[in-house]
Amino acid sequence: MLHRHNWQSVQEEVLRRINAREWKPGDQIANEADLAAELGCARTTVNRALREIAKTGLLDRRRKAGTRVAAQPIAKATFDISILRQEVERRGETYKHHLIKREVAVPPRTISSEMGLTARERLLRVRALHMANETPYALEDRWIHLDVVPDAKRQSFQEISANEWLLRQVPYTHGDIRFFAQNAGESDAELLNCPVGAALFALDRLTWNKAEAVTKVRVLFSPGYQMHAPL
Amino acid sequence: MLHRHNWQSVQEEVLRRINAREWKPGDQIANEADLAAELGCARTTVNRALREIAKTGLLDRRRKAGTRVAAQPIAKATFDISILRQEVERRGETYKHHLIKREVAVPPRTISSEMGLTARERLLRVRALHMANETPYALEDRWIHLDVVPDAKRQSFQEISANEWLLRQVPYTHGDIRFFAQNAGESDAELLNCPVGAALFALDRLTWNKAEAVTKVRVLFSPGYQMHAPL
DNA sequence: CAGTGGTCTAGACCACAGG
DNA sequence: CTGTGGTCTAGACCACTGG
Numbered sequence: 001m002l003h004r005h006n007w008q009s010v011q012e013e014v015l016r017r018i019n020a021r022e023w024k025p026g027d028q029i030a031n032e033a034d035l036a037a038e039l040g041c042a043r044t045t046v047n048r049a050l051r052e053i054a055k056t057g058l059l060d061r062r063r064k065a066g067t068r069v070a071a072q073p074i075a076k077a078t079f080d081i082s083i084l085r086q087e088v089e090r091r092g093e094t095y096k097h098h099l100i101k102r103e104v105a106v107p108p109r110t111i112s113s114e115m116g117l118t119a120r121e122r123l124l125r126v127r128a129l130h131m132a133n134e135t136p137y138a139l140e141d142r143w144i145h146l147d148v149v150p151d152a153k154r155q156s157f158q159e160i161s162a163n164e165w166l167l168r169q170v171p172y173t174h175g176d177i178r179f180f181a182q183n184a185g186e187s188d189a190e191l192l193n194c195p196v197g198a199a200l201f202a203l204d205r206l207t208w209n210k211a212e213a214v215t216k217v218r219v220l221f222s223p224g225y226q227m228h229a230p231l
Numbered sequence: 232m233l234h235r236h237n238w239q240s241v242q243e244e245v246l247r248r249i250n251a252r253e254w255k256p257g258d259q260i261a262n263e264a265d266l267a268a269e270l271g272c273a274r275t276t277v278n279r280a281l282r283e284i285a286k287t288g289l290l291d292r293r294r295k296a297g298t299r300v301a302a303q304p305i306a307k308a309t310f311d312i313s314i315l316r317q318e319v320e321r322r323g324e325t326y327k328h329h330l331i332k333r334e335v336a337v338p339p340r341t342i343s344s345e346m347g348l349t350a351r352e353r354l355l356r357v358r359a360l361h362m363a364n365e366t367p368y369a370l371e372d373r374w375i376h377l378d379v380v381p382d383a384k385r386q387s388f389q390e391i392s393a394n395e396w397l398l399r400q401v402p403y404t405h406g407d408i409r410f411f412a413q414n415a416g417e418s419d420a421e422l423l424n425c426p427v428g429a430a431l432f433a434l435d436r437l438t439w440n441k442a443e444a445v446t447k448v449r450v451l452f453s454p455g456y457q458m459h460a461p462l
Numbered sequence: 463c464a465g466t467g468g469t470c471t472a473g474a475c476c477a478c479a480g481g
Numbered sequence: 482c483t484g485t486g487g488t489c490t491a492g493a494c495c496a497c498t499g500g
Contacts (some may be wrong), residue, residue, distance in 0.1 A: 006487075006488070007488080007489090018402070018485090019402040019404070021402070021404065026398065031465080031466060031467080032467065033466090033467080040488085041489075042489060042490045042491065043467095043490095044489070044490070045487095045489065045490085047467075047468075047469090048488090048489095050467090051467090051468085052422065057311070059376070061466090061467065061468095061496085062465045062466080062467075062498075062499090063465085063468075063496070063497045063498060063499090064464080064465055064466045064467080064496095064497065064498045064499050065465095065466075065467090065497095065498070065499065066465085066466060066467080067466090067467080072313070072317065072398070072399065073298075073316060073398060073399075074311050074313045074317075075311075075312040075313070075314065075398075075406075076309050076311055076312070077309070077310050077312055077408050078307050078308070078309045078310075079303050079307065079308050079309075079310070080288070080307055081305070081306040081307070081308055081462075082303070082306070083303065083304045086303065086305075090471095115486090130486085145435075147474050156314075157343055165301075167304060167306075168256065168303070168304075171250045171252070173250070173251070173460060175306075175461070175462030176459060176460075176461060176462060177308050177459065177461075177462050178457045178458065178459040179410055179432070179457065179458045179459070180432055180434070180455075180456065180457040180458070181412035181413070181430040181431055181432040181454075181456075182412070182430050183414075183429065183430040188488085197414070197428055198414065198430075199412040199413050199414040199429075199430035199431065200412055200430065201410065201411055201412040202412070202416065203450055205462070207462065214500075222414075224411075225411065225412075226409045226410065226411040227409065227410045227411070228407060228408065228409040228410070229407075230405065230406070230407060230408075231314075231405060231406030231407060231408050231436070234491060236470075237469070237470075239471090247488095262484080262485060262486080263485080263486065272470080273470060273471045274472090274473065275469095275470070275471070275472085275488095276470065276471085278486075279469090279470095280486075280487090281486090282486090282487085287480085292485090292486065292487095293478085293479075293480090293485080293486075294464080294477070294478045294479060294480090294484085294485050294486045295478065295479045295480050295481090295483080295484055295485045295486075296478095296479070296480065296485075296486090297484085297486080298485090298486080305497090386477095414483075433494095434474085
C-alpha cells in the first residue's frame with residue numbers, strides 16, 4: 001500500500017477494506033496515526049477521510065475507544081427540498097400557481113400548539129395550487145406567523161407563491177419535515193383533479209427562527225408523485 | 232470581532248451574517264484569507280467552516296469566483312434509513328416478523344429491467360410482515376439477486392429478516408431510494424389489517440454492488456406511518 | 463492516567479476557472 | 482494570467498473517555 005496522498009483515495013481504500021470484509025462490522029480499525037504511517041500520508045488526511053465516512057454512518061468513532069466499523073449500518077438518504085417552481089421547471093415542465101385563499105384566521109388547536117402559540121392567535125393562511133404543464137402538481141396549505149413575518153401582510157401571493165416568497169425572503173434557523181401518505185378528501189380531489197380516496201404523498205414542514213415558529217405548511221402532491229434520493 | 236478560534240464559532244458568525252442579511256442572497260462574501268484575518272484564525276479554520284455550510288446548500292463556492300450566499304436556498308433533509316427492527320425497538324415497542332413467502336421465481340419485467348437483468352433470470356423473492364407490539368408495522372416485498380448473494384440460498388429468513396440479514400451481511404456500493412404513496416390493495420389490507428384503499432406510505436429501494444444489482448425491495452407501511460427529519 | 467480522535471496553525475502547492 | 486478555493490503537511494495542544 002503506497003502513496004495514498006489525498007483524502008479521497010484514503011477513503012476509497014478504507015471503504016474497500018470494509019467492503020471486502022477485511023474489516024468486519026464491529027471491528028476496531030487501526031488508529032489514525034498508524035493508518036497514516038501505513039498509507040504514507042499525514043494524520044490530518046486520514047482524519048478527513050474517516051470523518052467523512054463516519055458521517056455516512058458506516059464508521060463509529062469515539063475518542064480513546066477508537067474507530068469501529070458500524071455493527072448495524074444505517075443508511076442516510078439526503079433529499080433536496082427545493083421550491084416547487086424549481087422542482088417543476090427542472091423537469092422541463094411549465095410552472096404556474098393559483099392562489100385559492102388568503103385570509104387571517106385562528107388556526108386549529110393542533111396547528112397553534114405545534115407552533116407554540118396561544119389558542120387564539122390569528123395567523124395568515126394561504127392556500128395555493130401549484131401546476132405543472134397545466135395539470136395539478138401540488139396543493140399547499142400554509143399558516144404564517146405574522147408577528148415573525150410582518151411583511152407577509154403586504155404580499156398578495158398572486159405573482160409569487162408563498163412557498164417561494166418565504167424561502168427567499170425569510171430566514172430560519174431550523175425546522176422539521178415529515179413525510180406521510182393521506183387519502184384525498186373531496187376538496188383535495190376536486191382541486192388536484194383526482195379520485196376521492198386516492199393515495200397522496202404529503203409533507204408537513206414547520207420552520208423556526210430561533211424560538212419562534214415562522215410557518216407551518218402541508219403540501220399534498222398529485223397521485224404518482226415520487227420523491228427520490230441516492231443512497 | 233475577535234478570537235473566533237474554532238470552526239464552529241466561525242460558522243456561527245457566518246450564519247449570523249447571512250441570517251441578519253448583512254450578506255444577502257447572491258452576494259459574494261469575503262475570501263477565506265481576508266475572513267481569517269478579520270476573525271483572527273487560520274485560513275484552514277475558515278475553510279472548514281465555509282465548506283460545511285456549503286454542504287447544506289446555503290453557500291455556493293467556486294474557485295476564482297469566490298463564495299456567494301445561495302440565491303435560492305435549497306433545504307436538505309437527511310433521513311436515517313435503518314433496519315425495521317431497530318426502528319420499532321427505538322420507539323420502545325416489541326418487534327417481530329413473519330415470513331410470508333420465500334421462493335425462487337422470475338420477477339416481473341419492470342423489476343428485472345430496473346435491476347439490469349435478462350427477462351428470464353430467476354431471483355429469490357421474500358415477502359415478510361414486520362410487527363410492532365403485535366400489530367402490523369410494515370410489509371416487505373423483496374427480490375434478491377442470487378448470483379450476487381449466493382449465501383441467501385441457505386438462509387430461511389425465519390429467524391432473521393431479509394431486511395436485517397442483507398444490511399448486515401451484504402455490502403453495497405450505492406443505491407437509490409424512492410418514497411411515494413399507494414392505496415392498499417386487498418392482500419395488503421388483509422396483511423396490514425387496514426381498510427382496502429387506505430393511503431400507505433411506501434418506499435422502493437434498489438441497491439448495487441458496483442455494476443450489479445443486489446436487491447430490490449418495496450416496503451408498505453401501516454396507515455399513520457410518518458418519516459421525519461430535522462431541517 | 464493514557465490513548466484516541468478533534469482541532470488549530472503556518473506555510474505551501476495545486477487545480478480550476480474568470481476575466 | 483491570476484485570484485480563489487481545495488488540499489496536504491508537520492507539529493502541537495486539547496477533550497474526552499475507557500481501562
